[in-house]
Amino acid sequence: MVQRHRLFKRLITGIALLCLVNAAFGLDPARKISQYVHDKWGEDKGFLGGKIYAIRQSADGYLWIGTERGLVRFDGSNFTLIKRPLPNSPLINRVRGLVTDASGKLWIRLEGPRMLLYRDGRFEDPYARFDLQDITFTAAISDYEGGVILSGLGDRTFRYQNGRMETIVSAEQSPGNVISLAATRDQSIWLGTQDNGLFRLSQGHISRVAQELKDSKINALLPAESGGLWIGSDDGIHLWEGGVLATLNLPSSLKQLQILTMARDSAANIWVGTNHGIVRITPSGAVSLDQLNPKPGFEVTAIYEDLDGDIWFGGSRGIERLRNGTLTTYSTSDGLPSSGIGSVYADSTDRIWFAPLSGGLYWMKEGQVGHITVDGLEHDVVYSISGGNGEVCVGRQHGGLTVLTGKGDSFTARTYTQADGLAQNSVYSVHRDRDGTIWAGTVSAGVSRLNGGKFTNYSDSSGLPSNGVNSIVEGFDGTTWVATPSGLASFANGHWKNRTASDGLPSSIVRTIFQDTKHVLWIVTSDGLVYLSSGKIRVPVRLPEALREQILGVAEDGMGSLWFITSDHVLRVNHDRLLSDSLSETDVQSYGIDDGLPGVDGAGRDRPVVADREGRIWISGKSGLSMADPIVISKNSTPVTVRIESMSAGGSPVNAQNSIKIPSGVQTITLNYGSTNLAVPERIRFRYKLDGSDQGWSDSVASRQVVYKNLGPGTYLFRIVASNNVGLWNGPETSVPFVIEPAYWQTWWFRIACLAGCCLMILAVHRLRIHHLTKRLNVGFQERIAERTRIAQELHDTLLQGVLSASLQLDVAEDQLPEDSPTKPLLKRILQLMGTVTEEGRNALRGLRTTESPDQNLETAFSRLRQEFPLDGNTNYRVIVDSVTRPLRPLIRDEVYRIGREALLNAFMHAHANRIEVEVEYASRHLRVLVRDDGRGIDSRVLHSGLEGHWGLVGIRERSKRIGANLRLRSRIGAGTEVDLTVPGSIAFEKGSNDPISRWFRWLSRERLETPKHEKEKRVHK
Template structure:
């Protein structure tokens, strides 16, 4: 063991000092930064630049503005550009209504959110809700505007060559006063409604209550380039010779240091934290209570004039510098190191002690500490010649694990340090100590690379553990949990010493890998474990891993927790953060796992394989060693980022852009529709996530996507509404939706007018076909009726000429015989009886012949009468359940129809009595306007399906009924089930059933029905 002491020293290697001299003057950031932090050195801001290579077509940036919907507008020498964070889109008013915009001089956004554009070759334009309108009427007589600015209470303030000062609103122009005698080049309005006018030659004027007064005293120069009103009623005045301030009483010149004297101020903006930013002829200048600071530029861009300035809704500063658009912003991480070196600068272990000193050990060797602008190198005990692998501390003691020098304790007395070292000669396992951990009981554990761990108790190496206890003799990390147990990480898993008992954890227990690089004790009692295959934690003896997330794919080299409860993770390839509470609760949302890049303040996203390469300090910040510098989380930055504003920017229909003005229509027969949208988050547009839905087609929202377009194919005609929502880089979803309603036009054959015409045509064709069918059926029926009429006539003639004449002849002979017999003859009575019978038969025969030859509907009984007389053919017991019902007004039937319907009905009723053993039979006769209906219902035994379809063998009743119905052109239904009775329904179309039906017509063939 050896001891030594040393005071602060400034001797160290040149490359290390060059790195450390770039550290910030102010390291501690308090509260939530709402704008660009004015306490930061200018070099610590993140500077981004866009030019022609990124799509910005500029000659020079003259003006910058942001509308409330989130778009950034850039006025350049080549026109007006709109920027959504990812791409620039030129914007021009519709032609030929307006002349094209060639050069934009000024931009202003009024309280209503409208964008006012002052162009060199065009009149003042107003852009609102996607439409350009003329902002300045042509008949006002003004040929050219010289300056514009938003009015305090709305509208726009403007100055012109002829009219001078004026106030422009959508309702018209209000003239303030005739010209002041010089060219007006700037205008502004303070909160007391005073209008300020800046001239090119004679200074500043103010207009209030109808009075114009010069403000000469105190103005630094007579050329007033720009004016900036403040929320408290003051006015900043930018001139060709410095800065002035109207303080409510008078104008005073702001004193500048000698290096800023006689500075030409071209643009101004005051951020929400009251930092005043000045665009000057020599670059960008920041002015606040701490003084003035230049934005340092490289030799090529040094002394370039800044002509446009703007603070966006996130608090970032945008400015136009030469031919490019640039942005300054705070970052969630601040990185220190020599950015000019191609290889960067690597730091290893880091530690922040109780006195606020930040201890650093570069990979190349040495030990340094920093506090209050001063950086010190420690040379005690040869530390400047050795590589420090690990740093830990307790109270005034700092414990160092060294590559060659063993275990060293630095004891501080103020800023004076005393060194004491333990080596192999003092019982240390070996002199190469990779990990050091000071436990709460005052002892110190030292983990070596090849000989296990040593335990220093009360200044002596008390015990040495070896491979008989530890899974491996290489100790990569040591940690103490809340219960006092010691955890040892190695390439063969984790060993836990609790009291005197040991426990091993590995892949069999749920760890993603046996190789463990880092450990972190959680205040909630869990132990975080970083392995070669991702992150895990041990809680109450159970191992939980994150194999299915980004945290379960890369080697975890270090971990730390900040004051917001975010777990920061350094892997071999990325720097992540995730809510610790959500991870422990198992509610891991991939959207809340954030990966950081150079745009967040890092110079490298690669972690460093050193014990305690990620540490916490007393202020709740996390320090992270990376491949190109040391980074620290910035308190408050990015805590409450505004949500991204979703917009539907364009619809592409089969490769052609659709006009989004007015009623949006997509041409018919479109095969592919592409919706292009954006989420306006200028700070991190590439991290915006989206969900979308097409109302009228989609049933639910889409999955979370990163792409900026949605594709639909073969949408049917109709009205739709496309909706999109966006989430910022923190996973915060905006309740506001971007939406666009549109209509897919139908083809000619899909239009309702065409479909209605087709329906009407089809209806007329159907009616024509029906009538032709009815005429055909009637003609066919008439032909059959004619044949039957001829046959009946022949039969009647034959009966008359043969059978009837024979009966008459026989009757005459019987009369002669009866008269020849005496009246007393017993045969006389018999002959008289025979004669009476023969007379009755002859009379009936005559009537039958007459019926065969002619039919008189008025002299025949009605159908219902025929059906009622059927009871005479059955027993009285069977007739008790028989009912005949007539509905509708009686109508005369065609003779053949009368005969066929009566026979079908008779067959149905007789079958119900004779074959179905029915107790109740109902006959329903319906005289309807469109048909003649007959329904016979019984409660008999019924029939099976086969009998209904094909009839019963040896019986022809059902078949005969179907044939008669078919012959008439009628529809017959037989509905029956075994044990459930039978229902027979006959429907005869009116044109066939009734001779006076107009559908049947008054044809010659139809008249033949009346012969029956």
């Protein structure tokens, strides 16, 4: 069978432990069977199993039902008929018995020589493990040690425990066809036969028990709390105790019934399945027979208490369940005169007073119902009930105001009417203050105040907003509050104060009011609910939709929650969350038929809901009187465990027996889950989170499936929790880890390879770019060299030769002039000027045509400039080399040299400096040339824009830009000048000079040159 139900053994173990720790509360023995919530499933509701033989619940929360049609599984919502639990095995039909052992295995007893085991979502055949020789088992139970006792047809009886199967009754000892078994605390095994009576196995010896039953068919056995044994036969129920059959004080009708099955719940109730229905025997011995039916076809053949304490039973009509409802409802079968109940009141003696809609006044205490027949109350309709300090005040439809006093079940009455000063005989709302003052609100004549035996009447002429009164309460400070159809009135210090829609009420029609223990006055208007706190009217922000209906009554239970009765709902709301405007879905519980209410149609009377002194809530309605105990509700709020039912990846089921690994490329991952709660599964809410994807927990949801799409590769942990049926998140967390495997293109090695490939590509592109740049620079350099050579030739052949020729002519002319000629000094100055021009022209031509030899480095070339430009003896010129020299690309070397030469030419000729330095740095990532002097500096405008007619600075910038270098010019008048040129190493240096070995060698050479003061040694060329 495809493993769709379990994901982890630890999940099952956790659920089992949870069930052991949180023992279920059995059905309340104080309730009648008719007061339990009774659920039924037949073919009309999806149950297709036919006649039921056995019921059990496995550790994962599923309910298993053995039927004549096969094995049925119930998850709280759906029934699944399992016909072939094991692949390649025959179909199964009748399932005769179900037993669970201490390890959580479910033993499934089939008809004929077959049996199955179920655990962790898997089935197996125990016949394949043990040599059972095709034995047909006829009975099976679990003993007190957690083992399983199995009895075969006319053969042996076995005990299975700790993985071993041993024979405890041999074929020779067999008492006959065993159809029922029981194990008691004294280590005895009891065997009930089909037609040979009862036998006992003790210390390896088997003996007949109860000679009176020697020819009886023993259908069921159940250990008794006293140590004895309950015996169910075709002749009724018996109790073996003290070595004899005890005399039972049971109804004669029960003694005549055929007993088919028995079970005991956790509250010590004995449940008996008969051929005419189910019977309950309480621990006190009381017998409930109200579920018996004299007609045939109502047999109960299987009974079981589930992990939540609910009773399941079934026969030929399907499967049924009894459970404690949140509310206990009393109706005419419990002594109420009618189903429709109006006003209700709880006094200090735990007596519940109620007024049927049809008329009269009644009380109920400890299940007993009493009727008040004084002063004509039995013939009048009671609108309202209040009281205190031993008095019960009753507002009547026609008879005015009646005050009851008395002790026990005897009461005396004093009735007040208009003749006594009451404003009107029709009193709709009555309230007794703590000081004994009684307020009687009439239908149409205002309100009357009874104090000291005298009435004071108030109407709209006295300050009331209306003469109709809907509700009256006393505030914590003694203020009396009155709800009317025209507003809310308060009476304090002899004065009335009114509040209407103009004062913040949603509507002036106030239907009912209630003050809670925190002094908050709740006001129900025709247009919604508001509350008065600290003198201000406030509107709750986050009201559930049900509280927007017509509210008939409000009360507060002993746990601090508010109960609201509306026209269609009974709600329990978290008081503090409602006040703080933080109400969530789980803070509101709505109760209905599934919780024990026969109906939710409330009666329109004053105070249809009240709390007694123990904090229990009493609710009246058209279907009876109901009670809710919040303490019992809290105790019965069993934690709910989430069950992962299946998981699929890309539509394919995931085998989760081992670690879950999902292949790459899966687009969707689907998880289906349920809960271990079988009672009200529709109320269970879930919150989940996927670690590795989700940032936080999801909102509470009712859906039982979650789908994740487009998850990337990685490790994930799906976590989920559930709230129980009262909204408490007290269950354990269920988790499912899984791994999505990466595709090859998502693996780390593939990404590293891609990264390396990208780096190599970038390097190749970079080298290609450098190659193209170098080639382009070389071409440009050759073109510029040729152009400079041509210009130099032309200048030399034309301009310079012409100047020299003119200079010679002038020199001849000057020699021919007499010494005293006034023209001779002028010619001398002209000759000197022309000599200067000639020398400058030669220097310019030398710069245009000079190309250093290929093996000459920059520092050498810069050092020889001293010979080219003779310096004043006061000028100190030196070249500094920082780090080891590296081979440069010829084009870059020449361009850098010409930039440096132009900078030095400016320094030599125009700076008038005392010190001129050139620093050359061969760094690992760049070539740097720094020319600085301490001369007179350059004006900032000239530095940035150049001097008209001079092209030195402009040429420096153009050259540096062409070779991709970074040029910085720094100068200030009187502070010298710096020309800082930086060329990237990838452009400046020859290939192979920047590899790691070369860099290490240069670093080592530099380290060896370090001084003790860790300062770099610089080579100086002078």
